[in-house]
Amino acid sequence: MSFSFTLTHTDGAARRGRLETSRGTIETPVFMPVGTQGAVKALTHRHLEDAGAQIILGNTYHLHLRPGEALVTRRGGLHRFIGWPHPILTDSGGYQVFSLTDRRTVTEEGVTFRSHLDGSAHVLSPEFAVDIQARLGSDIAMVFDECLSYPVDHETARLSVARTARWARRGRDHFLALRARGTGPEGEPLPTPAQVQFGIVQGSVYPDLREESAARTRDVGFDAYAIGGLSVGEPSEVMYDVTAQTAAALPVDRPRYLMGTGTPADLFESVARGIDMFDCVMPTRNARNGQLFTRAGKLNVKNAAYAEDDRPPDEGCACYTCRTCSRAYLRHLFMAGEMTAATLNTIHNVQFYLDTMRAIREAIEFGRFDFLRQSFHQAWSRRPQDS
């Protein structure tokens, strides 16, 4: 096993660690840019390396539909196919198929769904999600879980937690069978034999169910654990409370991954509650919509106030965009519909997220995390540049 996690510092509940994978070390807390279909939207991999990205996320649902995991395997796995030599985490596809509300049927076996691309019928099950990810050859695979929307009543959530636990067992058993055999589902060589698998805790916003789900997921026994079912519309304070409670119910010696989160404030608040890993489309999606994250708050480049503003988007940022572009230029490119605007904005937002994580890691090392966290909140509340 080339997978290990070392906790190097703690500062309150905040943790500074080092996750070793067969493709290199990941310093935690870490933010993982989302490369849905094998690319982080509007960026090349070089932009990600320049920003210091340590690991990216790929979406099993999207890659299964197009180009298909069989093709990816024939290319030598996802890393070789897309030319990204660093770690990759793949989700299980669960979140996407459950989002297809009107296009899916859930049974104990798994989920039958129709593709958002062409309406073709597909099935995703705990075992098949393992197979797809084994064939993609990500470094970290996620177990297939049932993803609930928000709000949901307690009884529905209770039944779902039970199903997620049964699916976790099936998914883990299948994963371990492949690992023991050292080959893929049809005996083929695995692109990433050292792949590890994370379990996912569900339970909506109910403390008893989160407790139960954490216990049952730990009972199954995964390489590490994630918290799912948050950032789905619940109030921030609720998310923070559930995160704190769930994180505390997870093993101290394994990284804790809060899926699909979040705003910069969410990153600080979740690290403060013991989270080590994050992913979110917010920096990339908002960039394409003209919203930049800066040390002084959010900045909407389409705002007329920036038409003649010669300052960089974020005077404290060293990214290519901030080094070479004014707000006036970025606004012009955005208003003119130039694709380059999406690239420049995304370069900055990804750098901002990764810089934030770097600052958080350093602060934890020096026992100054809470000071950094308060400074961040003060800067963002004192001067919200734009809503």
Add this chain to the structure above:
Amino acid sequence: MSFSFTLTHTDGAARRGRLETSRGTIETPVFMPVGTQGAVKALTHRHLEDAGAQIILGNTYHLHLRPGEALVTRRGGLHRFIGWPHPILTDSGGYQVFSLTDRRTVTEEGVTFRSHLDGSAHVLSPEFAVDIQARLGSDIAMVFDECLSYPVDHETARLSVARTARWARRGRDHFLALRARGTGPEGEPLPTPAQVQFGIVQGSVYPDLREESAARTRDVGFDAYAIGGLSVGEPSEVMYDVTAQTAAALPVDRPRYLMGTGTPADLFESVARGIDMFDCVMPTRNARNGQLFTRAGKLNVKNAAYAEDDRPPDEGCACYTCRTCSRAYLRHLFMAGEMTAATLNTIHNVQFYLDTMRAIREAIEFGRFDFLRQSFHQAWSRRPQDS
């Protein structure tokens, strides 16, 4: 005057030269990527610098409408506004406004047109085209000419050549007045006091009219000369003949710019006829449509034949895309509608065009241009990868 042109080598009619501008030296023959609205579509400036771009083109029509030359002047001129410290050539806007066939009225004074963006009314005249470009502060400004479509009858073309000559005189007089005064149209400081102005020869495909237009444009006297009204739908052989004839009618000691051309084959054939400068949207536009230019011919990345092709697009190319991406990956990104596909394809096509020009320059220096030209045609005709 910091503008000078030195012819360093000739090889048949092909010319190798050096164009000195206040923002640096341009080695000719040169291809100028088109940065319509202040950005070369899908690229950042760093991509252009990596590819070795010496000069880019900006479109006066587009920049006048959005963000407007007044704003650009207040930002310190186009170079500072867009963060491109190397030379910029601006067209006069003539080509664009004449393309608005149903939205413009031509009089001796100039052209009244309605914006393609919001229908608002605007006027472009020989004098105003000078003013706008002075305010943008490009290094090379183009005179405002009448652009004819193809085909056009001899009489219409004759009248047009006469008008283009009268407009050339007005545009040149106005340009020289600003130059003498050393300020912009309202006495404001000029972003690029060393700006030079090129005249444009028209005359459609009629040798007598091309002869006349060349003579009248030379009589006005510009810093250098361009050939307009080609690459507008005429057969290649006609374009080559008109190019050869017109180039021969232009001063030997000034660079010759063939506007809006062309395919890689057009570059070779036009250099062979004495052309020094080119611009064209083909490498960038075709990239966004999935067409790559390679040493072995054109390659359409959407072709199913590339779905499992692990080779780079062009095995002889050292661009970022060819160093890091397979055809299979580029096809996947294109089919998946990822913006990154446009960026990666454009990086390659621009590199291909600039590599082609570098190879042409070197071949001329060694007296081997015709050998290179024949090798190119053989490679492209022997194995046209895709249509």
